[in-house]
Amino acid sequence: xxxxxxxxxKTNGECDVVNITHHxxxxxxxxxxxxxxxTVFVTGSTAGVTTIEYEAGLVTDIKEAFERIAPKGISYAxxxxxxxxxGYSHIRAxxxxxxxxxxxxxxxxVLGMWQQIVLIDFDNRPxxxxxxxxxxxx
Amino acid sequence: xxxxxxxxxKTNGECDVVNITHHxxxxxxxxxxxxxxxTVFVTGSTAGVTTIEYEAGLVTDIKEAFERIAPKGISYAxxxxxxxxxGYSHIRAxxxxxxxxxxxxxxxxVLGMWQQIVLIDFDNRPxxxxxxxxxxxx
Amino acid sequence: xxxxxxxxxKTNGECDVVNITHHxxxxxxxxxxxxxxxTVFVTGSTAGVTTIEYEAGLVTDIKEAFERIAPKGISYAxxxxxxxxxGYSHIRAxxxxxxxxxxxxxxxxVLGMWQQIVLIDFDNRPxxxxxxxxxxxx
Numbered sequence: 001x002x003x004x005x006x007x008x009x010k011t012n013g014e015c016d017v018v019n020i021t022h023h024x025x026x027x028x029x030x031x032x033x034x035x036x037x038x039t040v041f042v043t044g045s046t047a048g049v050t051t052i053e054y055e056a057g058l059v060t061d062i063k064e065a066f067e068r069i070a071p072k073g074i075s076y077a078x079x080x081x082x083x084x085x086x087g088y089s090h091i092r093a094x095x096x097x098x099x100x101x102x103x104x105x106x107x108x109x110v111l112g113m114w115q116q117i118v119l120i121d122f123d124n125r126p127x128x129x130x131x132x133x134x135x136x137x138x
Numbered sequence: 139x140x141x142x143x144x145x146x147x148k149t150n151g152e153c154d155v156v157n158i159t160h161h162x163x164x165x166x167x168x169x170x171x172x173x174x175x176x177t178v179f180v181t182g183s184t185a186g187v188t189t190i191e192y193e194a195g196l197v198t199d200i201k202e203a204f205e206r207i208a209p210k211g212i213s214y215a216x217x218x219x220x221x222x223x224x225g226y227s228h229i230r231a232x233x234x235x236x237x238x239x240x241x242x243x244x245x246x247x248v249l250g251m252w253q254q255i256v257l258i259d260f261d262n263r264p265x266x267x268x269x270x271x272x273x274x275x276x
Numbered sequence: 277x278x279x280x281x282x283x284x285x286k287t288n289g290e291c292d293v294v295n296i297t298h299h300x301x302x303x304x305x306x307x308x309x310x311x312x313x314x315t316v317f318v319t320g321s322t323a324g325v326t327t328i329e330y331e332a333g334l335v336t337d338i339k340e341a342f343e344r345i346a347p348k349g350i351s352y353a354x355x356x357x358x359x360x361x362x363g364y365s366h367i368r369a370x371x372x373x374x375x376x377x378x379x380x381x382x383x384x385x386v387l388g389m390w391q392q393i394v395l396i397d398f399d400n401r402p403x404x405x406x407x408x409x410x411x412x413x414x
Binding site: 134 | 173174175188189190191193194195196198199200203206207233234235238239240241243248249250252253274275276
């Protein structure tokens with residue numbers, strides 16, 4: 001059985017780290033499936049999905065890490081194409097990846113105790129985001 | 139139901155970014171499945187898969203990003219093992235990841251309007267690549 | 277059909293790269309499924325999963341790559357929250373990702389000849405790790 005749902009979120013951009021674990025748990029509970037996978041996929045090319053221990057220190061640290069990996073202040077060819085100034089946002093999103101797959105067993109995702117699912121919005125402005133949560137199982 | 143197909147591609151290496159969205163859409167259409175996931179997996183350890191807004195500026199930018207993250211010109215222990223000089227290619231591929239999973243709903247992948255699926259070939263020479271596209275759904 | 281198994285591993289931390297391909301192959305063989313996906317997911321927020329050509333040179337190279345991407349010696353806000361000194365471990369894990377999905381066809385994963393599945397433990401001390409291997413197919 002397969003259930004596909006959308007989560008709509010307002011984000012602030014600039015490496016906004018949003019804890020979506022509870023949203024995903026809610027969709028899993030609604031599906032009433034016992035075993036399988038949840039696929040979390042963000043539509044758009046300036047945001048990504050991963051897991052992290054969601055606490056204020058690491059939220060700061062991940063922003064600084066992405067600033068080292070794909071700095072905002074350097075030149076991006078993308079900015080000459082569109083002039084929207086978010087070349088760094090696209091590169092960060094492509095590096096992190098748009099999706100994550102989490103197995104669940106006995107109605108519960110196999111996350112660690114401190115391991116949360118997060119959306120990271122890399123865009124250079126606030127956005128309305130759609131995150132697809134698809135539950136597939138039996 | 140599960141359908142597994144191979145896409146064969148010629149790539150140029152050196153961070154060649156190949157838009158494979160249409161190939162994946164074709165395999166999804168052939169499956170005639172309505173809801174589920176498409177898994178895109180590249181065999182080999184010097185290429186990866188992600189999503190990006192596929193335009194010439196970002197293709198340039200992603201090459202430069204990988205040159206910062208795992209530079210070609212520094213020393214790699216791998217090159218002493220095999221002498222094939224592509225240590226940077228392996229490292230880039232392992233960082234990006236070999237697979238991506240995209241949900242589809244009502245016969246259509248949930249990609250954003252500008253979000254394309256790309257194979258990035260990091261090897262230091264042209265390659266023939268096999269990309270596995272597996273459609274699982276109902 | 278869905279089978280969910282746990283692999284228990286002792287790791288050394290500090291970017292310990294552990295080849296788990298054989299463990300995953302064993303779970304796939306036990307499932308007796310012909311076609312589908314294997315999802316490999318590491319619980320916890322200081323380890324990740326990817327594929328690599330598993331040889332000593334690249335094991336060294338990937339450690340050095342992560343030291344460039346998220347250096348151990350710089351300041352992390354996380355370390356002020358908990359004092360456990362593993363902020364860099366968390367950041368590396370979130371960048372690499374906790375899961376990978378590998379299609380299998382005709383009882384065999386579609387890995388390249390030199391492409392192995394590895395757990396990378398980024399924590400700053402030895403750990404007991406649980407890796408979930410879930411086989412879904414028909």
